[in-house]
Amino acid sequence: MDNPIGKIKNPLNTLNPSNPYKDVSSLGLFLSNLLKVFTIGAGIFVMVNFVLAGFNYILAGGDEKKIETANSMITNSIIGLAIMAGSYVLAGIVSYLIFGNPTIILKPIIYGPGKIQ
Numbered sequence: 001m002d003n004p005i006g007k008i009k010n011p012l013n014t015l016n017p018s019n020p021y022k023d024v025s026s027l028g029l030f031l032s033n034l035l036k037v038f039t040i041g042a043g044i045f046v047m048v049n050f051v052l053a054g055f056n057y058i059l060a061g062g063d064e065k066k067i068e069t070a071n072s073m074i075t076n077s078i079i080g081l082a083i084m085a086g087s088y089v090l091a092g093i094v095s096y097l098i099f100g101n102p103t104i105i106l107k108p109i110i111y112g113p114g115k116i117q
Contacts, residue, residue, distance in 0.1 A: 032105045035091055042084050049077045 053073035060066035088106065095105040 031091070031095075032107075035087065035105065038087075039084055042080060046077045046080050046084075049073055049080075053077065 050073075053070045056066055056073065057070035060070060091105045092102040096102040099105075
């Protein structure tokens with residue numbers, strides 16, 4: 001008897017039959033996209049935080065409390081950058097343990113609108 005819901009084909013294999021990630025579940029691609037979004041968001045936040053800390057430092061006018069606030073903003077931004085770098089190391093380890101390849105989460109091939117090969 002036929003399936004009443006139908007059969008769903010993987011669109012990645014339809015767009016590119018030579019897809020190297022055919023055997024990988026979409027979990028790896030989802031985690032990769034999630035990591036990229038968080039990295040971009042965190043990078044923008046760190047950059048804005050550095051700029052604001054610089055303005056606070058310049059406008060402190062010798063006030064020790066404002067200088068201390070600016071220094072703590074810079075320190076927190078550097079800690080955030082270290083956490084972002086650590087997340088890539090952790091993603092590589094998890095990717096290797098789950099998928100057997102450390103680059104599946106870090107360097108996926110994502111197909112979207114545009115020229116189809």
